[in-house]
Amino acid sequence: MRYGMVIDLKRCISCYACQVACKSENATPPGVLYAWAFRMEQGEYPNTRQVYLPMLCNHCDEPSCVDVCPTGATYKRDEDGIVVIDADKCVGCRACMTACPYHARYYLDEIRGYYPGQGLTPYEEAGYGKHSEGTVEKCNFCLDRVGNGQEPACVANCPAEARIFGDLDDPDSEVSRLIRRDAGFQLLVELGNDPSVYYLPAERPAKESR
């Protein structure tokens, strides 16, 4: 099994619900964004448009972050292909951050609250317990949720149903079918990491709905 995600750029409405849902689910401190969005303008005035590319850890099949990790803290799970970090092994050398082309990793220098000078809120106090200062963090496809048979938070909370989660190894899964049907593409495929996150192009002929 190889878990993967498809992000339909035609359906995505740039609402940032994925980012907020991720922050809420994982209680990430300020400056840590397991899910984020690359946003840029394309073209020249007056023919411009905004490109919006939701990003997260690509859980690569050939993850460059795993090879460079000197402690084995970052590893790919054999059972489902999810790339995870063992915070107890991470020494905070940040080699994985230089190796990752997707800006998926964050070094947690110190845990700060969202309200400077006011201490941590009860929510922050409860949520920050799972974070470890001096280590690197990233998306783990909401491992706990997936283990309980749920979808990752960013998928479950996408109001446009632009995110689909499933097994890339299963040719009959929805993710595999969509990638085949709508010419799903990976980012930076030339680097050889073989990401497990696919994007469906924003501009494509209308086809039958999912």
Added chain:
Amino acid sequence: MNGRTLTLYSDLEAVYRPQRVWAEGRAISLVVAHFLSGAGAGGWLLGLLFDQRLVLALSLASVVLGGFIHLGFLGKPARAWKMMMRPQSSWISRGLWSMIVFMPTAALYLAGAYGAWGTRSAFAIVMLVLSLAGMAGIFLYKGFVYAVARAVPLWNSPLLPVSYIAVGLKGGAALSLVGFAFVSSAAPGTAMQTWWLASAGSMIFLFLLELAMGRNDETVSRSLSVLRGGELAWLFFLGVVLIGLIVPGVLIIVSYSTSIGMAGLLIAGVTSLIGDLAYKYSMNSAGTYVPLVSFSPAPHAQGRT
């Protein structure tokens, strides 16, 4: 929102995202550590070639100091020993093993050189061979630890490890000049100056070759433009070119025809070392991630220039 978070958000919107994790904040200790251990490895080789105990001692001290400073960069320094666990794939792991082999064996060889058991005994020879193996590992890992980062095209070059070996040798020659400056009875002769010139020449040649090879890569061009005319230009031209190459280069060339004295040797050595440190920092800071998508952005979304 604090400055770091604002910088993060700015980076996330940039097409050419600057590499900051090994360049800013506490990462300066990583740069200093790599510089010190590289110069130390070079100094060890030259100290052996020129049979200079003081140079050997300086070199060993440089590597040891570099190792300790490196710990200051880690988020969890108490777990540093865990970095030995992945030599099969990680150059950091290989580098740590090299340091672990080098430091005690070099110290024991040096103790022999200072009279404890001499340098000709079987034990001393074993220590010498092991220290040379550790030294070679330190030379190699320093470049490869950057070169394996496919996400940063400026570093991801087959020339970078060779280039960093040249920088290490130049640093070693500079460390040797500093050592010679403190041993007034020892005259370095022209061979040491030739070592410096050869390693500095190699460093320049390899950098220019990297420039030529990367000129068709937009990300490498962006990185180099930061060095040529961007925010790092002052450091590159003042620190690397003027202080690190021209000042010591002129002194060393002059020293072929006339004595520059111990003060001249010291100035040449120290300025060369400052230049090497500036070079390491410049290369780390100029690293830029490959763009997520390849299309022409609007001008204001270009990121760092």
